[in-house]
Amino acid sequence: MILHTVNKSPFESNTFLECLELCDHGSSILLIEDGIYAAKKNTPSANKIESISGIKFYALSADIEARGLDENISSAITVVDDAGFVDLVTQHQSVSSWF
């Protein structure tokens, strides 16, 4: 089980899709920095996230709040704080950072 982090907006780059392509069932994806835009409700990336089973999706709360998207995150996403980020790292065998 791998924790993938993605820090790029899906509107700017292919990074999120490349990560998805290589993310195995049972692994998790944590959206950080501009990566959280992938979690915005009613967007192609959020629709994709909602349609995928077997991968858990998380997003970092500090980045969501700073970008004004608090009320607009897809319900398929679990929002975590910095301590939650640390827990996710310990709960997965390794971390792969997509940037």
Place this chain on the structure above:
Amino acid sequence: MADKSILIIIRKAPYSNSIAKGAIELALASSVFEQKLSLVFTGDGVWQLLAQQQTETLGDKNHGKLLSALPLYDLEPVFVDEQALNQRSIELEDLLLQPELINSKTIKKMMADADTIFCF
């Protein structure tokens, strides 16, 4: 110290991004430690493998030449994501190092087997 394996996933094009060079330098540095290391080129990282790189006008070091050092450090074979080549219409014979073609299923397996992943 525990014996731990490293996987370097290379996904940036050369010249515009210095981490492309950094990833290869990291691979070369790891060979001193006799650790198990695998190199996978995917995404725009596959551009690094093109054989016909000419950098005289650019003034930068030839990235292809840096890659040619990999076999000298016993860092072969290198692996390349078949789908990334296909998306970019790159033929296997256009590439340096005679890489081994792999699919996303194999890359996922390699990621699962690695202790540390650098996705540069």
Place this chain on the structure above:
Amino acid sequence: MKFSLVILGAPYSRQASATALRFAKAAINKDHSIERVFFFDDGVYNSNALTVAPQDETNIPEEWSLLSTSHNIDMIACVSSALKRGIIDQTEAKRYEKEAANISEGTEISGLGQLVEATLLSDRVITFGS
């Protein structure tokens, strides 16, 4: 658990370093330890002791230095990334006849072998990309 962090982004230009700093503090708060912080590529700008931040902004290089001294964290700036970006210590300043050194307190200039070694010394290695 023991973590090592790889920082690839310059402070202020990219968010990577600030994210990593928050992660490091959260990890320490949860009684984990940071084994090594490796500044690589543009990340080496985090070791510039001459950084001056506006009063209402965090001095990120200074924060890394404080974290290093207060929690005994090994911090390394990659030599090949650092020298070409003008981040140098006393030894390198002498060797290349430069007027001054600017490496932050707590950070050493060393090679990529230190990053490979970090993978052996830590339970997890986390990259903060630019």
